Amino acid sequence: MINLEKILPRVQKPARYVGGEWNMVRKDWDKTPVKMAFAFPDVYEVGMSHLGLQILYHVVNSRPDTLMERAFAPWVDMEAEMRKAGLPLFTLESRRPVKDFDLIGFTLQYEMSFSNVLNMLDLAGIPLRAADRGNGGPLICAGGPCAFNPEPLADFIDFFVLGEGEEVLHDLLDLYRDCGGRTAGRAEFLRRAVRIPGIYVPSFYRVTYREDGGIGSIHPLTADVPELVTKRVVRGFDRAPFPTRPLVPSLGVVHDRAMLEVQRGCTRGCRFCQAGVIYRPVREKSPATLRAQAADLVRQTGFDEISLVSLSTADYSRVDELVHTLLDQFAGLGVSVSLPSLRVDAFSVALAREIQRVRRSSLTFAPEAGTQRLRDVINKGVTEEDLMAAVSTAFGAGWPAIKLYFMIGLPTETDDDLAGIARLARRVLAEGRCQKVPRGRLKVTVSASSFVPKPHTAFQWEPQDRLAELRGKQAYLRDALKEKGLVFHWHEPEVSFLEAALSRGDRRLGMVLEEAQRLGCRFDGWSECFSFDRWREAFRRTGLEPARYAYRRYNYDDILPWDHIGAGVSKAYLIKEHRRAMSGRPTPDCRAGKCPGCGLCPTLEIKPEIDGREINAPLPDQVQ
Known part of the structure; x- marks a missing residue:
């Protein structure tokens, strides 16, 4: 176990690095066969505001045969102290070096965190390039929105998880256990993992380039590797695992409140919005499920604010009823309800007055x-x-x-x-x-x-x-x-x-990222750390x-x-939408009843879920 007592008094916000939060899970290392570290490539305050971390932490630690611990990117002062003392990147739960884990999973929420991914690998003492890692070390995986173009990180990540992780993570953990863990070797695990829907192994694909710099081809190296890797989607969202005993941060974080996910996906179809595509189709939870989860969240965390989380919460079909019942449910307890940014056409006087009943946000x-x-x-x-x-x-x-x-x-x-x-x-x-x-x-x-x-x-x-x-x-x-x-x-x-x-x-661009990390690029989403000159130099050095x-x-x-990465929406539909955009023609919301023909429901064999129940989606021959 890493000793931090001499370091922590010399850094900002030492609580970022000590763990011990309310609802933290710490399992017996020797009695748990498969160990995974969740690596968030930003500071604690940002990572602990990420609902995906809380969900996957709950999913993995609910299994008796697996454990998940957390590691965040140390701020520049802490990194300097760690490198000076020769301390590797470690997890908060047990303070074990990250490289001792079987799998390390990065979440890719923002392209400007890519340099932190490489820096965390370097700080962990893990070779940056996947090709340079032997059989004895951990497997490095990554998921999240930026995994829908994984190519800039392809040289550094063993495999990517496309789409939602609640189910596919079980497939991966089962496979790792069934393979015999590290004894099977990296190549054997990846050879079998590539057959799991939603898993992309970049080393199994060859990319060629044209003389003008464009891509000539992307094709799998063997016949058993899919040409198109399509995302995973959770079905039966009302029954999906959800953490009602989430970790409670030990210091103020970006979103310091209980997060209640009311729905996933969005039907609006804003043409600039990647999230609106990669999280399709829309799936709602029932009010009964949300009331029960809200009660557990308040009881298990002590938060006095519940944030109704989704891409477009005001589109939840029973949002007015939900807000009203939640405020009644917690009347007298000082618990407020908040919504993220509202769609301007979904606002109402009643909803406005409801959400300011306890405190105005x-x-x-x-x-x-x-x-x-x-x-x-x-x-x-x-x-x-x-x-x-x-x-x-x-x-x-x-x-x-x-x-x-x-x-x-x-x-x-x-x-x-x-x-x-x-x-x-x-x-x-x-x-x-x-x-x-x-x-x-x-x-x-x-x-x-x-x-x-x-x-x-x-x-x-x-x-x-x-x-x-x-x-x-x-x-x-x-x-x-x-x-x-x-x-x-x-x-x-x-x-x-x-x-x-x-x-x-x-x-x-892997060459550029490697050079940028070597030049000291990290926390590029933070204005006090971002250096455009370093990035320009990294590009210059790589030509x-x-x-x-x-x-x-x-x-x-x-x-x-x-x-070669499939989000479920057809390229033909995106072309049609681009042409409609250039002519200034809007496309109606598919909740209005007419399917715009994006192709996702028939491709993934899934239906939207409204109020916790599946609704009939048009068949392919009904798409106009």
């Missing part, structure tokens, strides 16, 4: 674009009138501050669309004044992120705006939003540029150009780096 609306033309392009499906009705209701119900979320650099964006952001923000501010919100308290915060084209979306073929364009648009909005009561937030465009390069990258990935406009017949 901030409200965020996401118009995404400043004009109706551009909202139709991205298939946002809301109007300016929807937004104004929602903010008027919010201001009238007592909220003094509203947050508005936009994107800049969206495909087909014009100067008029950009001006529309400022005009809309000013109109919201004026509505606050009309609703008699005190001037000293009235605040409208405008947050504008830069569009990043993501794999498996209708905009995957589109280039990102060039850096100079993004900087110019940010400068315009800074000037246009200078008024008392308006606040403007923006993201560093250099970070978004690299995010686009990594998001659309191929296997060759690759990030602009080639971020700014390339793909053709429909190009082979994309992620074409």
Whole structure:
């Protein structure tokens, strides 16, 4: 066991590294056959806010034959102390070196955490490249949203898990146990793992490149390796395992509240949104299940706030009823209910008043674009009138501050669309004044992120705006939003540029990641750590150009780096959606009754689940 007593007094927030949280699980190491470490490539406060960690921790530790412990990326001060003392990366539960575990699973939530993945492997004393690891060490796996283009990390990860992990994780743990653990050897495990649906083993695929730098082919090396690896999806979501005794963080974290997952998936079809594709189809839990889980969460954690978690919680079919019953259920206990950002067309006076019954939290609306033309392009499906009705209701119900979320650099964006952001923000501010919100308290915060084209979306073929364009648009909005009561937030465009390069990258970017880690890149999503100069140097040393990935406009017949990874939605449908976007035609929500023909339900042989029950999805010949 690693001794930290001499180190911890010299670092910020030592509680990040000590473990011992309420509901922590610690099993007998010698009596548990299969050991897995969950590695989160960011600091404790971010990782402990991730519901996926809590779910998989519960799934693995519920088995008598397996254990899961946690490791987070140490902050730069702690890393320096660990390297100085020769201490390897360790887990919080037992303080054992991560390299002692059988499997190490990384979650890939954000491309700018890729450098942390490599740095954590290096700190653990594990060879970065999978080809350099012998049979005695742990197997390295990864999953999460960024695994839907795994190629930049293909040289470093033994296998990827595509889709939802609650079921496939059991398949992997059973296989590892049945293979005899480490005695079977890495090659034998991977040879058998590749047959599990949803498992991608990059070393079993060969990628060729054309003279112009594009991809020539991606094909499996043997006949028993699938040409297309399709994601796993949990069926019977109302009965899916859920942690009602989650870990309670030992210090303040990003989302310091109980998380209640009300549904998974989204039917809205925003064309920039990768999550809306990779988490299809929509599956809801029943109110009865949610009430029981909420009661357990409050009893087992002591949290005084329950956050109703999903991609679009206001679309949950019985959201008003659920909020009302939960607040009644916890009346007198001081427990509040909160929702993430609301769709502006789903807001209601009743819901607004319900969620402020105990304590008022901030409200965020996401118009995404400043004009109706551009909202139709991205298939946002809301109007300016929807937004104004929602903010008027919010201001009238007592909220003094509203947050508005936009994107800049969206495909087909014009100067008029950009001006529309400022005009809309000013109109919201004026509505606050009309609703008699005190001037000293009235605040409208405008947050504008830069569009990043993501794999498996209708905009995957589109280039990102060039850096100079993004900087110019940010400068315009800074000037246009200078008024008392308006606040403007923006993201560093250099970070978004690299995010686009990594998001659309191929296997060759592994060289860049390795060089970036060697140059000291880590915590690249944190402004105090991010160094654009280091990244540019890493690209220069490897002879690759990030602009080639971020700014390339793909053709429909190009082979994309992620074409062998299946999210369930057909490429033909994405092409159709891209064409509809370019002509400004929206696609209706499939909850309205007409299937848009994305192909997911017949491909995965699954049906949407509303109110905890399956609903009939159209058969392939019914798709229009």
